[in-house]
Amino acid sequence: MARAKDEQQEHLENELLSFIYVEFIAPIKVNGIKPTIRQYEEITSIGRTTIEKLIKSQGYDVPISTFSKICQYANISLLEFFSKFEEYQKEIRRIEKD
Incomplete structure (x- = not known):
């Protein structure tokens, strides 16, 4: 039973990372x-290793x-961040069903 929870946690973490990349990292362009x-580090104030x-x-x-x-970089609150993440998850689930 604990292993299933570990897999669920890993899945959630990977969805969160995908969301961060798609919504906040990939759209950044320089020229x-x-x-x-x-x-990226200069633009977002997030360390290189973390990026x-x-x-x-x-x-x-x-x-x-x-x-x-x-959130500071995107000028949004944590509430907005997690609301957007929740919408992202709903969209992923919808796509997976199709």
Whole structure:
């Protein structure tokens, strides 16, 4: 039973990482080009190692400080962030059913 919970947790973490990448990392462009890790760091104030983990989109348990930096960069509240994540999850579920 504990293993199923671990898989559920891992799935949730991976969905969260995918959401962060799709909504907050991938849209960033510098002169129309995908930025370097260093440029991401300068733009978002998120450390390079963390940016690399967010881009990898697997197996990273995102700390609250990173959520805070994402929200600060995107000029949204944590409530807005998690509301958007919930909508993202609903859309993923809808697509999976089709």
